Amino acid sequence: MTSTFLADKRSGPGTDLPPPESVRARGRGRRRVLHWLTAVGFQLPALVLFIGMVLLPMLFALYAAFFRWGGFGMPSDYVGTDNFTDLFDNPIFLGDLWRCLVLVLLSLALQLPFALAMAVLLNQKLRGRAVYRMLFFAPYVLSEAITGVLFSMVFAPDDGLADHVLGAVGLDGLGGLWFADPSYVMATLFLVMTWKYFGFHMMLYLAGLQSIPRELTEAALIDGAGAWQRFRNVTLPLLAPTLRISVFLSVIGAIQLFDLVWVITQGGPDHHSETMAVTMFQYGFKRYQVGYASAISVVMFGICLVFALAYQRFVLRRDLEGATTTMRGDGK
Amino acid sequence: MGDPALSRRGFLAASAAAGLGMTALTGCGGDSDGGSSDGTTTVEWWNISTTEPSKSVWAALAKKFEAANPKIKIKIVQLENDAYKSKMTALTASGKLPDIFHTWGGGVLKQQVDAGLVEDLTDRTKPWADGLLKVTKEPYIYDDKVYGIPFDMGMIGFWYNKKLFQQAGVSEPPTTWGGFLEAVSKLKAKNITPIALAGKEKWPGMYYWAYLAMRTAGIDALQKASEDKDFTGAGFVEAGRHLKQLVDLQPFQKGFLNAAYSTPTGQAAAVGNGKAAMELMGQWAPSVEADAGKGLGNDLGFFPFPAVEGGKGAITEVFGGGGGHALRRGAPQAAVEFLKFFASEATELELVKKTSILPVLPNAEKAMTDPNLKLVQAQLKAATGFQLYLDQAYAPAVGQEVNDSVAALIAGSKSPEQVAQSITQTAKEEQ
Numbered sequence: 001m002t003s004t005f006l007a008d009k010r011s012g013p014g015t016d017l018p019p020p021e022s023v024r025a026r027g028r029g030r031r032r033v034l035h036w037l038t039a040v041g042f043q044l045p046a047l048v049l050f051i052g053m054v055l056l057p058m059l060f061a062l063y064a065a066f067f068r069w070g071g072f073g074m075p076s077d078y079v080g081t082d083n084f085t086d087l088f089d090n091p092i093f094l095g096d097l098w099r100c101l102v103l104v105l106l107s108l109a110l111q112l113p114f115a116l117a118m119a120v121l122l123n124q125k126l127r128g129r130a131v132y133r134m135l136f137f138a139p140y141v142l143s144e145a146i147t148g149v150l151f152s153m154v155f156a157p158d159d160g161l162a163d164h165v166l167g168a169v170g171l172d173g174l175g176g177l178w179f180a181d182p183s184y185v186m187a188t189l190f191l192v193m194t195w196k197y198f199g200f201h202m203m204l205y206l207a208g209l210q211s212i213p214r215e216l217t218e219a220a221l222i223d224g225a226g227a228w229q230r231f232r233n234v235t236l237p238l239l240a241p242t243l244r245i246s247v248f249l250s251v252i253g254a255i256q257l258f259d260l261v262w263v264i265t266q267g268g269p270d271h272h273s274e275t276m277a278v279t280m281f282q283y284g285f286k287r288y289q290v291g292y293a294s295a296i297s298v299v300m301f302g303i304c305l306v307f308a309l310a311y312q313r314f315v316l317r318r319d320l321e322g323a324t325t326t327m328r329g330d331g332k
Numbered sequence: 333m334g335d336p337a338l339s340r341r342g343f344l345a346a347s348a349a350a351g352l353g354m355t356a357l358t359g360c361g362g363d364s365d366g367g368s369s370d371g372t373t374t375v376e377w378w379n380i381s382t383t384e385p386s387k388s389v390w391a392a393l394a395k396k397f398e399a400a401n402p403k404i405k406i407k408i409v410q411l412e413n414d415a416y417k418s419k420m421t422a423l424t425a426s427g428k429l430p431d432i433f434h435t436w437g438g439g440v441l442k443q444q445v446d447a448g449l450v451e452d453l454t455d456r457t458k459p460w461a462d463g464l465l466k467v468t469k470e471p472y473i474y475d476d477k478v479y480g481i482p483f484d485m486g487m488i489g490f491w492y493n494k495k496l497f498q499q500a501g502v503s504e505p506p507t508t509w510g511g512f513l514e515a516v517s518k519l520k521a522k523n524i525t526p527i528a529l530a531g532k533e534k535w536p537g538m539y540y541w542a543y544l545a546m547r548t549a550g551i552d553a554l555q556k557a558s559e560d561k562d563f564t565g566a567g568f569v570e571a572g573r574h575l576k577q578l579v580d581l582q583p584f585q586k587g588f589l590n591a592a593y594s595t596p597t598g599q600a601a602a603v604g605n606g607k608a609a610m611e612l613m614g615q616w617a618p619s620v621e622a623d624a625g626k627g628l629g630n631d632l633g634f635f636p637f638p639a640v641e642g643g644k645g646a647i648t649e650v651f652g653g654g655g656g657h658a659l660r661r662g663a664p665q666a667a668v669e670f671l672k673f674f675a676s677e678a679t680e681l682e683l684v685k686k687t688s689i690l691p692v693l694p695n696a697e698k699a700m701t702d703p704n705l706k707l708v709q710a711q712l713k714a715a716t717g718f719q720l721y722l723d724q725a726y727a728p729a730v731g732q733e734v735n736d737s738v739a740a741l742i743a744g745s746k747s748p749e750q751v752a753q754s755i756t757q758t759a760k761e762e763q
Contacts, residue, residue, distance in 0.1 A: 071425035072447040156597040157587030180531070180587035182743065268532050269589030270743035285421040287729040288443070 058301070061294045069291035071284075083295035093296065096276045099186060103254040103275075106190050112243075112250060115198040119205035120231070133206065137199040144196075148263025151192045155179055179265050182272040189273055192260065197253070201246045208242030209235065241319045248311055255304055276300050373666040374405040378430040380416045380655075383594060383623040386687045393682070397673050404666040412594070414533060421728075424449060429660035431667045435480050436653050437471025438724035439731065444658075445479050451659040454478045456668050464675060467712070468654050468692040471720050480658040481671045483680075484689035486615035487652030487712055488539050488637070491704075495631045496524050496609040505635035507647060509547070509574055512638045516583045519609050526581075528608035530599035531589040531742065534735040535723055539612045540578070541738040541751070542722045543637040543651050544571035550644035551717040558726055561759035564752045567644065572741060572748025574640060579742050589743060594624050601625035612637070614652055615690050615708050634704045636711055649717035653724060654692070726759075733758035 065083055067075035087093050118136060122129050139147065154161045155178035163175035178188045212235060220230045236243075258277035261267060267274030267282065274282075276296060284293030381390045387410065394406040409430065411419055416434065423429055429449050435441045444450050453461075454477050461469070461481060472480030492505065500519040506512040519526040530536045545554060549567020557563045585591065585608050592598040600617065602608040604625025611617065621627050639647040657674065659667050673679060680696035683689045690709050691697055700706050723731030737754040740746035746754070 070443070071421070072427075072443075152590075152592075152595075153597065159597060177587045177589070180590035182589070185590075265590055266532055268534075268739070270740050270745050281418075282732070285418045287732045288421060288424075288727075289729055290425065 061297050064291050065295040065298045067291045068289075069294075070288045071290035075291060079291070083292050084299070086292070087295055087299065092271050092274060092279055093276070095271060096274055096279050099273070099275060100255055100257075102186065103190065103193070103257065104251050107193075107250045107254055108247060110190075111194045111198055112201055112246060114194065115201035115246075116205050116239075116243075118198065119202045119209060120235070122202070123206060123209045133203075137203055139196045140200040140203075142196070144259035145263050147192065147196050148260050152179070152264050155188055179273075180269060182269050185265060185269065185273045189261065189264065192264070193257075196260070197250075201250065204242055204246050205239065208239045212238045244315055244319065248308075248316070251307060251311075252304060255300065255307070372403050372405055373664050374407055375432060375664065375667050375670060376407045376409060376430045377670070378409045378411065378416070378420075378433040379657075380411060380413050380434050381687075382410050382412050383620055386619065389682065389686045393674070393679060397670055400673075401666070401669065404669070406670065431663045432657050432659055432670060435472070435656050435658045436721060436724040437480055437656060438653070438720045439727045440724050441472065441479060441658060442474055443727065445474060449661055450479050451661045451663050452477050452479065453481065453659065453668070453671075457481060457671065460672055460675065463694075464692045465694060467715075467718065470718075471653060471724075472656050472658070480656040481675055482654045482656040482692045483674055483683065484615070485652075485654035485692055485712060486690050487650040487708060487715075488543065488612060488614050489650075489708065489711070490610050490612055490635050490637065491603065491617045491621070492610035492633050492635065493603065493606060493608075493628055493631055494633045496606065497633075500524055500609070505633065506638050507635075508638050509544075509640045513577060513581065516578065516581050520581065520583065525585045525602070525608040526583040526610065527585075528591075528599040528602035528611045529584045529588045529742075530591050530593035531584070531739065532591055533593050534739045535721075536593060536599060536611075536613065537742050538722055538735045538738050539651070540575050541571055541734070541741070542719070543612070544574045544640065546649055546651055546717075546719055547571075547637070547640040547645040547647075548574065548643040551649055551719050553644070554719055554722075558730070558759070561756065561762075563755040563759065568752045568755075569748050570643075572751045575738070575741060576748055579744070594620050596624055598624060604628060606631075615688075615705065618702070618704065619688050632704060634707050646716060648711075648715060649719070650712060650715045651719045651721070652712075653720045654690075727762050729762045730755065730759045 064075050066078060066080060068077040068079045068082075069075035122133055122136075126132070142150075157163065157175075157177050157180060160178070162178065163172075166172060166175045176184060179185050216234050216238070217230055220234050225233065256277055257275045258281070261273055261275050261278050262281065265273045267278040277300070280293045280296040280300070283289045283296065377394065379390060381387050391408060394408055398404060398406055420429070420433065424444055424447065427447075427449065429444065441450065457478060461478065464482065465485070468482040468485040469478070472478060472482065490505070496519065497503075497505070497515070500515070500522045502515045502518055506515050516526040542554075545568055548570045549557075549565060553565060553567050557565065557568065585602050588599075591602075594600050599608075599611055600613070600620040601624040603611045603617075604621030604627050606626075606628065613620075618627070618632060621632070636647055637651070639645070657671055659671070675692070677693055677695050680691045680693045681699045684691050684696050684699040685701075688702055688705055690705060690712065691700070697709065700709065719725070722734050725731070726734070733755050737746055737751040741748065741751050
């Protein structure tokens with residue numbers, strides 16, 4: 001509604017003298033109908049697909065989550081919220097939540113700062129920086145399955161590349177069981193995730209960095225700001241909108257992590273790398289407990305939803321209100 | 333207004349993707365279409381022969397069948413064992429199975445039959461299916477109705493490296509659990525990895541517990557436990573304790589917890605390359621060892637799972653299962669023709685010669701040359717009892733729980749008692 005209102009206001013006569021009330025109302029009514037028809041016409045195909053393939057299945061999953069259902073025919077054995085109470089009694093699922101939190105925190109604390117550092121570095125004048133940018137971005141283009149197979153081999157105990165390299169530089173002691181060690185599987189997995197995804201965030205930051213006007217940094221330089229001060233007080237604030245989006249994508253990605261884990265460990269050893277999506281798959285497709293699996297997907301959806309709404313409300317709000325555009329305007 | 337649009341779209345996509353996870357995966361089913369305008373029928377054939385030589389031999393058989401039946405086209409879909417099971421779950425849920433699909437029989441096939449998705453083959457295969465060995469047909473029969481046709485049979489046992497056993501001073505394969513543990517210790521003392529295990533895939537670990545349960549509690553107890561939904565009997569806990577004894581010797585290869593079965597760094601390759609002395613595996617083991625690794629040739633030997641002292645079971649009772657094919661309900665007659673072709677003597681002979689299966693036709697036995705497989709075949713024919721793979725014999729949730737909790741026992745996070753309790757609990761929840 002707000003956008004229509006704004007649009008009308010903008011396209012309206014503005015400071016000119018308004019036309020007589022009746023004429024204006026009639027013209028606006030017709031225009032609005034036309035507006036609607038155009039909008040509906042353009043959106044109908046996408047809308048049909050979205051409702052049929054996204055919305056309805058989602059609602060059905062919500063419905064199925066309240067049944068004990070093996071996936072055959074229609075759900076009929078209503079069990080109320082049993083699936084959900086069982087879920088929050090299930091040590092594996094509680095472990096999933098914990099591991100999800102760990103991944104989110106690790107991503108925010110290590111992966112994104114690393115990506116930012118690389119972006120700042122590759123934003124300098126550097127010989128062959130286009131090559132570096134491409135190299136670092138390449139893993140993101142690789143499919144998750146290929147990455148998984150690749151790193152299963154790299155981290156194969158004894159025979160893998162990782163152990164060979166460590167051995168070659170005299171660090172044999174650091175080599176280990178990697179994915180086969182319950183205590184280190186998450187760390188190794190996080191290493192692979194960082195390799196795979198930091199390039200993407202780096203690209204986001206690079207784009208953000210390039211939209212920062214050079215004059216600002218130069219002005220700060222003239223004012224006598226050191227490198228760190230320039231970064232902290234000029235670059236970082238202006239990069240904030242990009243950072244916020246990148247954090248958002250990173251968190252949502254961690255919540256939904258599936259393919260990489262499935263290919264590399266299938267959640268093992270002994271559930272130590274299992275994620276919510278993997279648990280859902282195990283119950284839905286290995287045990288035929290589709291109702292239970294639906295409950296997991298509903299909880300996942302709930303977590304995503306709550307996070308996304310809260311994030312929009314409290315963090316992205318500043319971007320929505322145009323705080324940065326004002327700042328940029330001031331700068332000019 | 334650039335940022336909000338982006339974030340809103342991102343949010344929509346993200347939240348949709350989360351909720352969809354479940355359903356999206358269900359969506360990717362295969363579609364098979366029957367006849368086409370020019371009168372040819374396309375039959376989709378799903379199997380799990382992804383390793384050589386089976387892969388090409390089976391493809392060649394399909395070509396041969398097409399040549400003999402110009403009006404029929406065979407479309408082969410090959411999936412790796414575990415991927416196949418997952419995919420079939422999705423297809424079963426969608427209500428439409430491939431025309432011809434691989435099956436192990438047991439509880440999984442029964443569930444598909446109960447859902448009305450599988451063709452009753454009793455009458456359509458009557459004349460020619462009578463000639464197949466009776467024991468091989470049993471996993472596919474419910475209420476005297478035939479739902480699948482076997483193409484091979486088999487059993488699980490230890491495949492071992494004779495040379496490594498000799499090096500460790502184990503002259504005769506052990507026949508008792510005590511002797512087995514002793515052999516493991518001797519191998520370890522010589523710095524030889526005694527056993528290769530694919531810990532990531534869980535089902536190879538289940539074999540140990542299942543066999544031990546057969547040996548301690550007895551075959552009847554396994555059947556009864558499934559019916560009564562109670563696996564807490566002393567025999568089952570004892571089976572877990574025996575397995576724990578073995579695990580405590582640390583007999584498995586380095587990093588076995590994340591090892592797969594048929595990959596170049598997996599269980600079969602470890603034995604095939606002589607890096608581990610034995611594996612507990614089915615009749616297909618020699619060919620996978622040679623495909624994923626180098627293969628052992630004449631150094632490869634076979635011995636049945638040892639008896640447990642004081643247990644109710646005997647060493648002559650076998651655990652295993654065969655491969656078979658079932659048809660989706662309403663599959664074209666061409667699919668039945670193909671089953672007939674696949675169970676024919678000519679096909680069986682070729683399979684026996686080239687892919688080292690154990691034949692389901694008595695006449696095809698003469699083509700067997702491998703002494704190990706002959707040994708397995710003799711074991712099978714002399715078996716005093718037969719138990720189908722637990723993850724196929726039981727309802728899927730129970731079978732998976734067996735796999736999962738035995739894997740936990742092997743990883744050291746569950747006690748023998750907890751394994752018995754977890755399986756019982758899952759069995760009780762399942763109607």
